[in-house]
Amino acid sequence: MVTNNEAESRYEIHVDGELAGFLEYRNVGGVLALVHTEVDDAYAGQGLGGKLAQFALDDVKARNIKISPLCPFVAKYIDKHPEYRVTIR
Secondary structure, eight states, rough: OOOOOOTTTTTEETTTTTEEEEEEEHHHHHHHHHEEEEEEEEHHHTTHHHHHHHHHHHHHHTTOOEEESHHHHHHHHHHHOOGGGBBBB
């Protein structure tokens, strides 16, 4: 399950109730800078990073917020999924 933990400024993914990974962001002048994606080694290879990126991008698209994909993982995800390019500032 992926959620937006606004108090921690990050999207989080949980597996069986355990935090498996997160995507940190910062709000800079109304633009959401997607800064860093991290998945715990115990959950590597399960596509969780992609699920985090997709959830975050769908969320900002639904809220009509522009992003700055500073995280290399998110930037690469957008390259592979061009439908998210419209969210880039």
